[in-house]
Amino acid sequence: xxxxxxxxxxxxxxxxxxxxxxxxxxxxxxxxxxxxxxxxxxxxxxxxxxxxxxxxxxxxxxxxxxxxxxxxxxxxxxxxxxxxxxxxxxxxxxxxxxxxxxxxxxxxxxxxxxxxxxxxxxxxxxxxxxxxxxxxxxxxxxxxxxxxxxxxxxxxxxxxxxxxxxxxxxxxxxxxxxxxxxxxxxxxxxxxxxxxxxxxxxxxxxxxxxxxxxxxxxxxxxxxxxxxxxxxxxxxxxxxxxxxxxxxxxxxxxxxxxxxxxxxxxxxxxxxxxxxxxxxxxxxxxxxxxxxxxxxxxxxxxxxxxxxxxxxxxxxxxxxxxxxxxxxxxxxxxxxxxxxxxxxxxxxxxxxxxxxxxxxxxxxxxxxxxxxxxxxxxxxxxxxxxxxxxxxxxxxxx
Numbered sequence: 001x002x003x004x005x006x007x008x009x010x011x012x013x014x015x016x017x018x019x020x021x022x023x024x025x026x027x028x029x030x031x032x033x034x035x036x037x038x039x040x041x042x043x044x045x046x047x048x049x050x051x052x053x054x055x056x057x058x059x060x061x062x063x064x065x066x067x068x069x070x071x072x073x074x075x076x077x078x079x080x081x082x083x084x085x086x087x088x089x090x091x092x093x094x095x096x097x098x099x100x101x102x103x104x105x106x107x108x109x110x111x112x113x114x115x116x117x118x119x120x121x122x123x124x125x126x127x128x129x130x131x132x133x134x135x136x137x138x139x140x141x142x143x144x145x146x147x148x149x150x151x152x153x154x155x156x157x158x159x160x161x162x163x164x165x166x167x168x169x170x171x172x173x174x175x176x177x178x179x180x181x182x183x184x185x186x187x188x189x190x191x192x193x194x195x196x197x198x199x200x201x202x203x204x205x206x207x208x209x210x211x212x213x214x215x216x217x218x219x220x221x222x223x224x225x226x227x228x229x230x231x232x233x234x235x236x237x238x239x240x241x242x243x244x245x246x247x248x249x250x251x252x253x254x255x256x257x258x259x260x261x262x263x264x265x266x267x268x269x270x271x272x273x274x275x276x277x278x279x280x281x282x283x284x285x286x287x288x289x290x291x292x293x294x295x296x297x298x299x300x301x302x303x304x305x306x307x308x309x310x311x312x313x314x315x316x317x318x319x320x321x322x323x324x325x326x327x328x329x330x331x332x333x334x335x336x337x338x339x340x341x342x343x344x345x346x347x348x349x350x351x352x353x354x355x356x357x358x359x360x361x362x363x364x365x366x367x368x369x370x371x372x373x374x375x376x377x378x379x380x381x382x383x384x385x386x387x388x389x390x391x392x393x394x395x396x397x398x
Contacts, residue, residue, distance in 0.1 A: 004396040008151055011109040012373040015039060018050075020094060020150070021359075021366030022113040024086075024139070026193030026269055027222060027327060028062050028069070029232070030054040031090055033097045034362035035108075041375030045177045047367060051101045052359040055093030069118050070269045079118070079138070086116050086139035091147030111152040112369035112392065114361075115139040120268035122166040124261060135167035141395035153369040153392035163387035168266040169196045172211035172386055173371070174364035176378065179353055180204050185320040187310060188350070190361065191328025193219035194268055195306050199313050207381030212264040215256075215305035216272040217328045221298045223274050228291050237333035240299040243292030252280035253301045263313065264385040302328070303337035310342060319344035325357035368392060 001009075011017065016039050023032040035051040057065075068074045068082055090113065098105055115137035122133045141154030157167035175188045175198035186200040195217035201208045218233065225231045225239065234240055256276070258267050277298070281287045289297075314320060322345045328334050329349065339347055350357045371377075372390040380386040 004398055008394070008396070011151065014109065017109045017370065017374075018107060019110045019112055019366040019369055020108055021362035021364065021369075022090065022094070022111065023362040023365060024090070024114065024116045025361065026070075026117060026219060027233075028057065028065055028116075029327070030056050031093050032359060032362040033094060034356075034359040034366060035097075035101065035103070036363055036366040038366060038370045041370055042378065043177065045367060045370065047178060047363065047370075048354075049356060049359055049363060051097070052356050052362070053097055053100075054358070055097060061089060065116060065118075070273070071119075082118075083138040083140050084143055087141070087143035088147060090139055091144050094144075094148050105149045108150050110369055110373065111144055111148065111150045112156075112365040113139060113141060113144055113152060113154040114156065114365050115154055117268070120168065120266065120270060122266050124258065124265060125267065125271055133161055133166045135161065141393060145395040145397040149397045151397060152395040153372060154395065155393045156365065156368055156391040158393075159389050159391040160387060163389050165385050165387050166264075166266040169198075169211040169213055169264070170368065170391070171196060171198050171361075171364060172209055172380070173378065174367040175200060175211065176206060176209050177367055177371070178355070178363075179323070179350075180209075185314070185318075187314070187320060187322045187345075189306065189310075189322050189324050191217040191302075191306070191324065191326040191334070192361070193217055193222070194272070195302065195326075195328065197306075197310065197313075206378055207383070209380065210264050210383070210386055212309070213266045214309035215259055215267065216298075216302050217306075217326065218302070218331070219269045219272055220274075220277060221295060221302070223269070224277070224291075224295060224298060227274065233327070234295060234299075234331065237299060237331040239292055240295040240331075241333050243290060243294070243296035245296045245300040246284075246286055246289055246293055248284040249280060249286040249289065249294070249297045250300055250304065252284035252286075253277070253297070254304060255280075259305060259308070263309075299331070299333050300337060303334055303341060307338060307341035310345070317344055319346070321345070322347050323350045323353060324348070325350045325355075325360040327358075329357055
């Protein structure tokens, strides 16, 4: 047997595995690095976050990603080069984090890397009859493995596509294994660039569980702040709170075809971008709104889309626990609007479930890697968009 395969086999069989989960989302605010201790698998998965940090991106690195992000036409040479460049930067951030935390690279069993999404193209978006669903994450796993010396799992979304899904959202798998609770209906709401949630019924029936994107979380607000306020995001929702939501613009924003699609569904900044906003403003004759009023309306738009989706899932008067994670949970106006629109729901941080809400998406990929290495596919029933598969390509460091 190949020596590296023997090492892989031995590490997968350990009673406790140290797995680094990585997440770099559409907001591109940095690389979330979660060092996790993982025992067992499946419904018995026992995971603890030992260390967590967000490795900061430089303005230059962020600009390089944006040059190829969410665009139909890009420099193909640059895409090719960035596949390696992103992996090299991520490797550097991992090595720095381990040194900061007092760990040696050889102490770590596996890396689980989401990579950097540069384009997401489900059929509902591209509408090209001859082509399948598509998505592309770059930041090559072999480069991560070689540069850190750690066995790496990456490119998780392609197996989901290959078995009939849209490549997203993948949260259903980790949310089910980590957060289901008998006798308690839960919604795991992640408000990143795009907002998504997982519905976890208290009967623990995997065939009833699903995840779906619902529409914009922070992406429209972030894009608007970057263009018109020269700020990366609206810290504490301060700009939005200084304006007033405009009902005409809000109504136009809510008329998008995606919002009326059935669950599960996926989307991205390829749809919800400043062009989407401009069209809504032209349609509603609101192009002269103050920038503060536009920001307020965008915040209301995100809240309305999220609240409507949860109501469609659990009913208008359903009272259940909604556990929030992602950058949007730090926007007090957005959270306040959700509480107002869903008065019977109780909003909590995933901190209550012993998972740092900022680390949750990175932890998810550690769980997905653990299932591929040590578990077996959970049977989610024969449903479109939720294939019962293990995911992730394995890269060996030598």
